[in-house]
Amino acid sequence: MTSSSSTHAISIRDLHFAWRTGDADLLQISQWQIRAGERVFLHGPSGSGKSTLLNLICGIATPDKGSVTIAGTELGGLSGSQRDRFRARSIGVIFQQFNLIPYLSVLDNVRLAATFTGLPGGTDQRAAGLIEQLGLNSARHTKACHLSVGQQQRVAIARALLNSPPLIIADEPTSALDAAARDAFISTLLDCSAQAGSTVLVVSHDHSLATHFDNTVDLRALNRVLVSRGRVTDDVP
């Protein structure tokens, strides 16, 4: 574990990665940094490596070469279980849908985020506060499978914020929402993250979201594999 820079939420250096040993690299990023507290929108065409990059940032995968440093902790220096623990404590993750455990209540889904941190309790009050803040109080004991998609995404925000992580990652979080729900979701996510002081990295192919963010990054400009192959076709006009 080394502290590369405490002012950076994400710092990537000389990254090379392929899912299988011997395959050609899927990602090659010389250098990329996101400042703490920054709200970044990352986009790119299908197959450009967006989800692969998220797996590397979350510590699910480890780079073949180079380093990924999150909030001052280089993930390559951690063992598998240390990376899992680090992810539980430091990264809030929101998927595009099926975010929740369907048979758990709203409250338990939110509290689930604290289960794997290895930290002592005391999160119940914060979970209840977040549920109220996100307008889910009346549904707090409802099972997740009985919620609308919009409600489920709000529960996912509450869960991502529970441990006040320095980094929140959302992967195509609005793909299952209509336009009105999409804007409401992004506004809520960004407002709540700002209150928690978390950095936000949202990955999507929907360019219209870009206006909500401090910074927009096109993965095609970062990933040297795509540049060298000349893949410049975007998946949206």
Added chain:
Amino acid sequence: MFLKLTLGSLAARRLTIFLTVLSVLVSTLVVLGVEHIRLEARNSFSKTVSGVDLIVGARTGQINLLLYSVFRIGNATNNISWQSYQDISKRPGIAWSIPMALGDSHRGYRVMGSTSDYFRHFRYGNNQPLELNGDAFTDFRSAPDTQPLPDFAAVLGAEVAARLGYPHGHEFTVAHGLGATSFSVHDQHPFTVTGILAPTGTPVDQTIHISLESLEALHQAGPMPASVTAFLLGLESRLQTFNLQREINNYSQEPLLAILPGVALSELWQLMSVAELTLSLISGLVMVSALLGIATMLLSTLQQRQREIAVLRALGARPLFIFLLIQAEALVMTATGMLAGIAALMAGLTLTADMISQQFGIFVSAQVLQTGTLPYLAAILLLTVVLATIPAARAYRQSSAMKLND
């Protein structure tokens, strides 16, 4: 939260889980039922007779003699003449003898003609004497100068009295033969209940005891019987046992067989061991198949649960957590099935205990959880863990290689 996830996941698939648990319930019922009845039968048989050095009957197999004389199972192939009984029972070194004449019954309960020595010398369990509430019948052995006269008094075993509701002083008639219903009733000589024995948990509880003189009077003979079915001998010194056994087996007046109850029981267990082993093997295979069902069910649902596992991994759950979650689900299903199986077995045994004791002379307790059965429960749980390792290991591998967007 681990428990909530385990129980919640199972509850979400309640129909599948119900059927799986049901299969474990049935398997537990079979495994524990076989084992419990086996242990109870052994226990019941071994406590039925105590302190008897030799059992003597007409020449037959020693297991057959043991079964019909002590356990009232089956029938004698022949009788022993009264003369032979008297000759042998008066030999030196014999402390006491109990003649037994079987063949009549009352409403399905066997009537046994004997002497009052039966109440003085018969022992069961851990050398416990019979406890008589009331009076024994009077016979030629009651006192040195008593004449052999029928008194038509009956001493009931505890279960006979309880089931038929006969109090002291109640009158009843006995019938020829052993069926519950008989067309040959000795109704000219009704018997009066003079005593009721305390429960023993042995076939004594299901027996109606009368004097040999009364039994003989029923058949319009007498005053003493021409023959008895068998007799029990107690010796002054156990060192004489083998000599006396050899003498009786070589008795020249009629073909007799003398057996040592313990040796005959051992032979019985040896004979039974193949059947017991077969039953245990079958019940074990039934259980393995139920537990394989759990493993198969968990394995087949892993694909559907991929998102659920991905969410847990994204939240920081280690692959070991996923492994343990699958193991816990399997253990909860097995434990639930086991507890339900134990409850069903206890209920079943409670309801059928009377029928089993009447039909087979075996007293089976409904207390299934005994030291002998606990290793079986532990083995079932251990086997669950072993078999659930297949889906758990697969979930472990899947979750280790899982990506956020899988």
